[in-house]
Amino acid sequence: METVYDRICEAAKAYLDTRQNEVHTSICCGFARRLLAGYPDAREGVVLPAVMLHDVGWKMVPEEKQLGAFGPKANDVEALRLHEVEGARIAGEILRSLGYDGDNTEEIMAIIDGHDSRHYATSLNDSLVKDSDKLWRYTPTGVGIDHIRFNIERGSYLEWLGGTIDGWLFLPLARAMAKEAFEMSMAQKG
16 A cells, blocks of 8 residues: 655655655664664654655755765755755655645755754754755765765775764654674775
8 A cells, every 4th residue: 555655755756856865865764763773752753754865956956066965075055955855745646645644744845944054953853854865875875975986096985984873863763773884885895
């Protein structure tokens, strides 16, 4: 039986064919489900759709500008903000077209509009979305994609990445999950 989450994922696909966002979003959703299990006060109906839709706005950023907007060499704040603003707009359109709960839709849009540029969390739901988004970077898949796209030697990238866990992640469970994923990445031969 198809769920509303299946319909959200299907609607998001048209916007995730850039920046390897389909892979990124799938991994982020797995982390979000694990975090939701550890934080029962968070709202699945906000967190999961927000994670599924958080990066749909990259589709509106020209590909030649994307790499300057994220990662260790990021310097294009305008492109970063464009993906958030457009992402919130697109998420709202998708959710309204599916008849999704209006209050949840407003919160999802607010979370997406600032999920990268806002360096603090506005709620527990926001913390889960932000942490789910960052966690993928520590996985072997995330490391494999990112060190190549950022043109940084794998060992140097891992050294840099290892120093980001406590500064990037809000929730204790997310930090533990990042350390676990990072250890798997370190153990993998590059």
